Amino acid sequence: MCCSNDPSFWRQILILISSSCYSLGIGISLAHPSALNAAILSPNATDIKATIDQASWIASIQGFSGLLGFFIYSPLIQVIGRKPVNILFQIGISIGWILLYISKTVTMLLIAKFIQGLSIGGFFVLALTVSELTHRSKRGVFLTIKKIALSCGSLLCHFLTFSCDWRQIVLVAIIPHILATLIILFCKESPSFYAMKGQYSNCMKSFQWYFGDSDDSKREMKSIISAQMERRNKDKPLKDKNFRWFKKMLRRDFLIPFVIASLATIAVDFSGRYFLLGYIPNIMIELTGDKNIALYYSIIFDCLIILALCISTVVIKSFKRRTILFKFGAASIALMFTVSLSEALKETLLIKWFTPSLLLLHSFVSTFGLIPVSFTISMEIFPLDHRAIGSFTTGIAFTLFYAITMKIVPLMMDRIGIGGTYFIFSLCVTICLTILYYILPETKDKSLQEIEDEIRGVKRSEAEIELILSNATMKDF
Numbered sequence: 449m450c451c452s453n454d455p456s457f458w459r460q461i462l463i464l465i466s467s468s469c470y471s472l473g474i475g476i477s478l479a480h481p482s483a484l485n486a487a488i489l490s491p492n493a494t495d496i497k498a499t500i501d502q503a504s505w506i507a508s509i510q511g512f513s514g515l516l517g518f519f520i521y522s523p524l525i526q527v528i529g530r531k532p533v534n535i536l537f538q539i540g541i542s543i544g545w546i547l548l549y550i551s552k553t554v555t556m557l558l559i560a561k562f563i564q565g566l567s568i569g570g571f572f573v574l575a576l577t578v579s580e581l582t583h584r585s586k587r588g589v590f591l592t593i594k595k596i597a598l599s600c601g602s603l604l605c606h607f608l609t610f611s612c613d614w615r616q617i618v619l620v621a622i623i624p625h626i627l628a629t630l631i632i633l634f635c636k637e638s639p640s641f642y643a644m645k646g647q648y649s650n651c652m653k654s655f656q657w658y659f660g661d662s663d664d665s666k667r668e669m670k671s672i673i674s675a676q677m678e679r680r681n682k683d684k685p686l687k688d689k690n691f692r693w694f695k696k697m698l699r700r701d702f703l704i705p706f707v708i709a710s711l712a713t714i715a716v717d718f719s720g721r722y723f724l725l726g727y728i729p730n731i732m733i734e735l736t737g738d739k740n741i742a743l744y745y746s747i748i749f750d751c752l753i754i755l756a757l758c759i760s761t762v763v764i765k766s767f768k769r770r771t772i773l774f775k776f777g778a779a780s781i782a783l784m785f786t787v788s789l790s791e792a793l794k795e796t797l798l799i800k801w802f803t804p805s806l807l808l809l810h811s812f813v814s815t816f817g818l819i820p821v822s823f824t825i826s827m828e829i830f831p832l833d834h835r836a837i838g839s840f841t842t843g844i845a846f847t848l849f850y851a852i853t854m855k856i857v858p859l860m861m862d863r864i865g866i867g868g869t870y871f872i873f874s875l876c877v878t879i880c881l882t883i884l885y886y887i888l889p890e891t892k893d894k895s896l897q898e899i900e901d902e903i904r905g906v907k908r909s910e911a912e913i914e915l916i917l918s919n920a921t922m923k924d925f
Contacts, residue, residue: 456660462631463581463658464590466534467574468597469628473541475601476621477564478725481507482746483605483614486729488554498554504858506557510565511851517566518843521573530577530638537574538629540567542622549618568847579827580640581658584895588764591827592820596757599815602725603750609743639669643676671897701904702837705829708888709842712822715880717849718873719780719814723857724749730858731866735804745804752808756815768892769821776817777881783810784874791867803866818877828891831900 485507488498498506517540525533544564551557575591582590601624608617639658642651651673659665717723724731728749732742763772787810790803826842860869891899 456656456658459635459658460582460586460590462635463578464593466628466631466635467578467594469624469631470534470538470541470574471594471597472601472604473621473624473628474568475598475603475725476605476617477510477541477568477601478598478722479602479605480614480617480621482725482727482729483609483617484557486609487614488557496552496554496557498557500858502554504855506554506561508851508854509558510561510568511847511854513562513565514568514847514851515844517568518847520566522837522843525573525576525641526644529641530573530580531632531635534574534577534632535629537567538625538632540564542625545618545622545625549615565847575823575827577638580638583659584893587828588769588821588824588892589761591824592757592761592764595820595823596754596761599750599753599757603747603754606729606743606746606750640672643672646676648673648677668895668897671895675897675900701831701900704887704903705831706841708829708884709826710845711880711884712826713842713846714849715777715877715884716819716822717846717853718876718880719784719818720811720873721814721819722850723853724811727854727857731807731861732804734861734866735807736801745808749808749811752812753815756812757820760816760820763816764820764824768890769825770888770890772817772821773825773888774881774885776813776821777877780810780814780818781874781878781881783813784870784877786810788867788871788874791865791870807866825888825891828899829903831903 481503485503488496488506489500489503521533521536524536541564544560544567547560547563548557551560575594578590578594579587601621604620605617608620612620636654636657637650639651639655642648642654652669655665655669655672659668728746729739729742732745733739736742736745763776783806787803787806790806794803830842857869860872864872889899889902894902
């Protein structure tokens with residue numbers, strides 16, 4: 449799998465490039481409020497003018513519309529497949545950018561951001577696709593590279609504000625989604641989707657296209673197919689019963705992954721991963737009192753995030769998931785408390801740069817430890833037949849808390865200050881990690897099927913897998 453001459457390796461790289469292009473565009477979208485708000489809130493604005501409340505809705509509405517998007521798209525990834533849904537995401541985001549570019553009123557800006565929000569779930573679905581189409585030894589690294597691309601998008605957006613207005617940034621943002629669409633059209637559907645649908649012949653062809661025909665790949669392919677044969681046989685009596693999805697949500701093999709993924713997602717949201725992208729200039733202005741210094745701090749923030757994510761590719765490759773999450777998570781929480789304390793003592797310290805530097809250090813530590821491993825775990829933990837509803841429910845948690853934090857952070861900073869905001873968020877992260885300590889299994893270097901079997905408490909020998917496959921009829925293939 450490491451050989452550069454292996455065609456399957458380069459096919460996985462294509463999937464990585466496609467998802468990274470999408471992430472680059474999403475990074476621009478998440479950071480775009482910093483450029484847009486500065487323009488529409490300016491007293492000298494000659495184009496669109498908005499109030500602070502309207503600007504906060506423009507920044508947060510794509511999170512709320514993302515809830516609706518998950519109701520639309522999450523079932524589709526199980527019905528029509530990963531590939532067509534990923535294409536729909538790219539089209540939706542592009543339409544949103546076009547509408548944003550031609551907007552002349554606040555209402556049009558809200559509509560454009562609302563439409564973009566419908567496709568924000570693509571960040572989860574594309575990550576799910578990467579996890580399915582990536583070798584277990586590279587899955588964590590590839591998912592982290594996606595996040596590096598997102599941070600590069602944020603850096604690009606903040607950098608472009610030096611020389612471009614918010615409409616010109618929109619034109620740049622469309623390009624990555626066009627490239628992503630072209631690459632997806634070339635690639636095959638996920639073998640996991642074919643296996644779930646009982647199309648085992650297509651599954652084998654797709655699996656070999658992505659993973660080659662080594663003995664290890666053949667064993668993993670047989671494991672996936674046998675597990676789905678077993679599942680389909682067990683699920684046949686339930687086909688005509690009502691509330692089938694509701695019953696699946698009450699099963700242990702769904703509830704445990706859902707709780708794990710939701711807590712990991714909430715920890716990421718409250719650690720500042722997303723609200724800092726949109727509000728870092730505003731936060732730095734409040735801390736430093738100087739707009740120019742605040743803008744340079746924003747660029748430094750983006751560069752540190754990219755550096756941290758690069759380091760995280762080595763960290764995720766070298767250490768177990770639990771070790772990274774809890775050791776670096778504890779360090780992140782300690783730094784959040786320190787930010788809160790330093791802000792409370794700012795009148796005593798009289799050092800203007802101390803709290804901003806602590807905030808950047810916290811973001812750096814969180815980004816090479818807590819944040820990437822939380823995201824990776826969320827993409828690994830759901831069994832195959834729960835991945836649609838899993839991405840749906842976890843995506844709802846993500847978009848809901850993303851929207852809430854984007855909406856309330858300006859209000860919290862105004863009423864209780866940055867110190868109070870960080871203190872409350874640090875308590876939330878502490879609670880999440882405490883619960884995860886008792887329920888999170890280790891997932892490093894395990895195939896998705898092995899993780900699924902561990903959650904379900906299933907153990908299969910190679911002989912049992914061969915027996916299941918031998919009992920299959922020709923029509924199954």
